[in-house]
Amino acid sequence: MKRPTIADIARRAGVTKSTVSFALNGRPGVSDATRTRILDIAREMGWQPSRAARALSGGRAGVLGLVVDRPARTLGIEPFFMQLISGIEGELSSRDIALMLQVTEDADAQRATYRRWWAERRVDGVFVVDLCVDDERIKVLAELGMPAIVVGGPQGLGGLPGLWNDERTAVRSVVEYLVALGHRRIARVAGLPGLWHTVMREEAFEDAARELGVTPSGGTTDYTGDAGARATRRLLSSSTPPTAIVYDNDVMAVAGLSVATEMNIRVPDRLSIVAWDDSVLCRLVHPPLTAISLDIPAYGAEVARRLADLSAGRPVTSACHATPVLAPRGSTGPAPVL
Template sequence: MASVPRRRPTIADVAALAGVSKGAVSRALNGGAGISAPTIARIQAAAAELDWVPNSAARAVSGAASQAVGLVLRRNPELLEADPFFPAFIAGVEQVLSAAGQSAVIRFVSEAGAEHDAYRRLFSERRVDGFLVTDLRHHDPRFEWLRALEAPAVVAGTPPRTCTLPSVGTGSADQVRELLRHLIDAGHRTIAHVSGPPSLRHARRRIDLWRQTLEEAGLEPGPLADGEFTSEGSVRATRELLEAPNRPTAIFYASDVMAIAGMSAIAEAGLSVPDDVAVAGFDGIALSNYVVPSLTTVHCDYQLMGRRATQMLLTLVRGEEVPHISTPVGAQLVVRRSTTRTP
């Protein structure tokens, strides 16, 4: 455009073109406090015409903070609905971000190419200062991607030993073992497991813990079925287990949602909980205490996990160090009526 000066435009050029003071331009670009909407629009138009770069955008390439953390999720957004981890984790993340005046940038992707691209773009365009990594998978390529990007990142979960990123886990393995021993001590000899999809690292870990603990006690692991972390999947899996030749007297579900849905399938089969089939879940959702019979579960504080992971990430973003493996947030075995036989 002919009207644009060839030298790099200054805030004074923008103020002159918009017919306002330099202070007004600055305030308009910093939230607009005390500036009317039409004036803000005039200043924005002047800035656009001159191609003027205010500090906030200049900072975006000079390396200053974006005041936002990224969460790239490669999963079907529909799974959010049935997932007790995500809302609680995000609540913890937002508690820390809110206090720091920062935002979460959430991006869903459907395949690995888009996933890699999302990490690179969000970071290289300085839309985020770093990432929280959740939903760990087997042979997860993200540890290497993030190392290569040199992006600050914190893993929420228990990554393999080869992962060089700092992490914070629930540390719930002891409580899962304790839960299974509680069932064994109550006399159960055929203990089944309704798992999540084994491609997810935490689903696989619960399968391994179930199998190991039973084998250590000299028991044959009972039947195993994939409940896909959904109510429908669990009903299907539970029916399958109840029709198996070695019908279980106890079922450990990898999530409370699956356990509650499973209890309805058990009732439908004319069996009672806990007298015919004892039932235990995992997660410790609020409703687990309010179903009838109340549900034995392992309670994990995903909110605390979200807070810890975010605090660690903001520390990394400030250029400070964090421990490679943070103290696990801790889990708690909660024994309720669904595994306590009436005497």
């Protein structure tokens, strides 16, 4: 009933612990006959290595960590994280690495978690999400020498390897698409202004607008549906309301759609809506939302692969993962004739 250890195996095989260890790890110095016998006994006894013992002597925990810094209520609603985690998981479990998750209330707690995890050797590395401008975490991680990969970039990485998506191209394709439909007043309801990807999308949006002769407008939010609804109400109440709005996430886009419905502004007849971050949510509402789509689980898997490599001591470089593509649905159409 008790869990077998290599000492138990050694006793049964009539050899010493070290021989068992060598045999189980496929290292030389053990005859084929002995090795086979040991492996058979280990299998028969249902032996599994103790992670704690391995971590203690080998120095590796076999765990990677993810700290998410979002308030409880808003966390749940965004499908992004769960999809990312799901993708990360798929990759890690095939490598027998576990994922440790921590939800924190603020950035300070997040940095404290990194320090604690590293000091306690609980994890071999961490995924860094929601990269901010002047992100303090970068410094902490560099100081600790902790393997880390940024889920984002290419700006603001500060020496850490990152994996990002080509959002600039995606933003451009959205603006081009809307312009082709005749829209000239396009608004963007952005997410948190401190996040790098908000900054980058904003830049790309303004560049594209300028080049294509479009009047941009917009504002930043905290990603919540409420904020999205408020921003939408403000935009639609202006004297020169936009004919198309691009939202930085799906939740705000859905909220924006509700506001339009509530204000009796038909979508897509009088207003076109585009959501960043495609998810079931976008297909759930009526009309279904045109969205910028990305295979998030695949992104998570690739990020996980890289962090696993990094924490195993293999060199990892920064890279661009993919270009999100526009998935046109019922919420976008020709601009209304003014």
